[in-house]
Amino acid sequence: MPLEPTRRKLEERVLALEKKLLEQKALNEKLLTAQEEYRLLAESSTDVIWAADMSLRFSYFSPSVYQLRGYTPEEALTLGPEETFTPDSLALLLEEVRKLTTGRQGVSKKRNRHFCLELKILCKDGSAKWVECVGTLSVDNIGTPEGIHGIARDVTRHKNNITIMQATDKALSAKVLELEETNKAIALLTKEAEESARDYKNKMTGIIKRLSVPYMERFQETNPGKNQKICMDFIASCLSEMDAYMPGSSDGAMDVLNAKESEVARLVSIGCTSRDIARLLDIPKRSVDFYRAKIRKKLSFLPPGKSLSQYLVSLYRKN
Numbered sequence: 001m002p003l004e005p006t007r008r009k010l011e012e013r014v015l016a017l018e019k020k021l022l023e024q025k026a027l028n029e030k031l032l033t034a035q036e037e038y039r040l041l042a043e044s045s046t047d048v049i050w051a052a053d054m055s056l057r058f059s060y061f062s063p064s065v066y067q068l069r070g071y072t073p074e075e076a077l078t079l080g081p082e083e084t085f086t087p088d089s090l091a092l093l094l095e096e097v098r099k100l101t102t103g104r105q106g107v108s109k110k111r112n113r114h115f116c117l118e119l120k121i122l123c124k125d126g127s128a129k130w131v132e133c134v135g136t137l138s139v140d141n142i143g144t145p146e147g148i149h150g151i152a153r154d155v156t157r158h159k160n161n162i163t164i165m166q167a168t169d170k171a172l173s174a175k176v177l178e179l180e181e182t183n184k185a186i187a188l189l190t191k192e193a194e195e196s197a198r199d200y201k202n203k204m205t206g207i208i209k210r211l212s213v214p215y216m217e218r219f220q221e222t223n224p225g226k227n228q229k230i231c232m233d234f235i236a237s238c239l240s241e242m243d244a245y246m247p248g249s250s251d252g253a254m255d256v257l258n259a260k261e262s263e264v265a266r267l268v269s270i271g272c273t274s275r276d277i278a279r280l281l282d283i284p285k286r287s288v289d290f291y292r293a294k295i296r297k298k299l300s301f302l303p304p305g306k307s308l309s310q311y312l313v314s315l316y317r318k319n
Contacts, residue, residue: 048131051149054101056081056093059147068131068154070124086128089119093133100137101145113137118155130159230280233270237316254315256298264291269312 048068051060057080061073069076081090096115116134123129135150216232224232257265267277274292278285296302301311 046154048152049149050152051147053147054097054145056084056090056097056148058084060149068123068129068152069121075124084121086120086122089117089121092117093119097137097148113139118159119152121152129154129156131155227276227280230267230270230272230276234267234272234280237266237270254299257295261291261295261298264288265295265312268292268295268309269316271309 046064046067047062048065049060049062050058050065052058058077061076063073065076066072071079076084081093084090085093096117100113100115114134114136116132119131119133120128121131131152132155133150133152135148137145138147138149139145212235216235254262254265263281264277267280272280274285274288277283277288281288292308295312296308299311299315301308
């Protein structure tokens with residue numbers, strides 16, 4: 001009888017031990033599964049997973065380091081930090097690690113232990129590539145840094161695109177400045193051309209007046225006939241328009257007329273009838289009527305019964 005409790009206790013202990021063993025086995029299986037998943041992830045990832053001590057001596061590289069740098073993981077592990085990074089990038093990384101580890105005896109779990117830098121790494125073929133390097137400090141139970149681990153992603157194409165865009169923006173800015181200078185030069189030349197045209201117009205007007213006005217005054221004293229008066233009025237109207245005209249000042253209303261239409265319009269404005277115009281220009285009267293209709297249409301003066309002569313006079317006065 002006294003042995004019965006002892007036996008029961010032993011059975012309970014055996015059952016508890018078997019349960020623990022089963023739990024441990026399940027944990028081991030989960031751990032193996034997680035390790036396998038992590039291994040597959042590391043081997044299939046295009047990003048490089050890495051680990052290093054606090055002196056940046058690397059202890060692990062994922063297989064994708066070969067696609068990035070041309071080194072196998074075993075070869076990459078034999079290289080020191082000076083053979084892994086360009087001098088500027090190595091100095092930047094060391095400074096970042098120094099900032100994260102100095103100032104306190106240990107690194108608090110609440111303190112930011114992560115960094116993200118763009119670094120330039122050296123490749124086996126002698127070239128250099130840009131990577132975005134994300135790292136985390138590994139610490140022990142009391143917060144003392146033990147090492148660094150992280151991921152590196154190739155961003156060379158992105159950096160090259162940024163460089164190209166910056167160069168393009170710079171070139172475009174230079175072109176914009178060049179166009180602005182060109183526009184200023186064109187504006188200056190246009191102003192000079194207008195002033196030259198104005199001076200030339202004034203000189204030509206003075207010459208024409210000096211040559212024509214004295215003869216017109218003498219001709220007026222000879223009692224000219226109707227046709228001669230029309231011609232004189234036409235010439236006087238043209239001279240008056242030359243006085244009123246300034247280059248660039250016209251509103252462009254009369255610019256839509258061709259040479260013959262302009263001639264007919266000028267005669268209409270001084271009161272000539274279609275018959276008078278036909279006789280002066282030596283064309284049929286129906287041609288004059290055709291030109292008058294074209295003038296009305298081009299100048300958008302279409303209401304019937306309105307005086308085309310008065311309308312043309314008002315346009316010539318504006319110009």
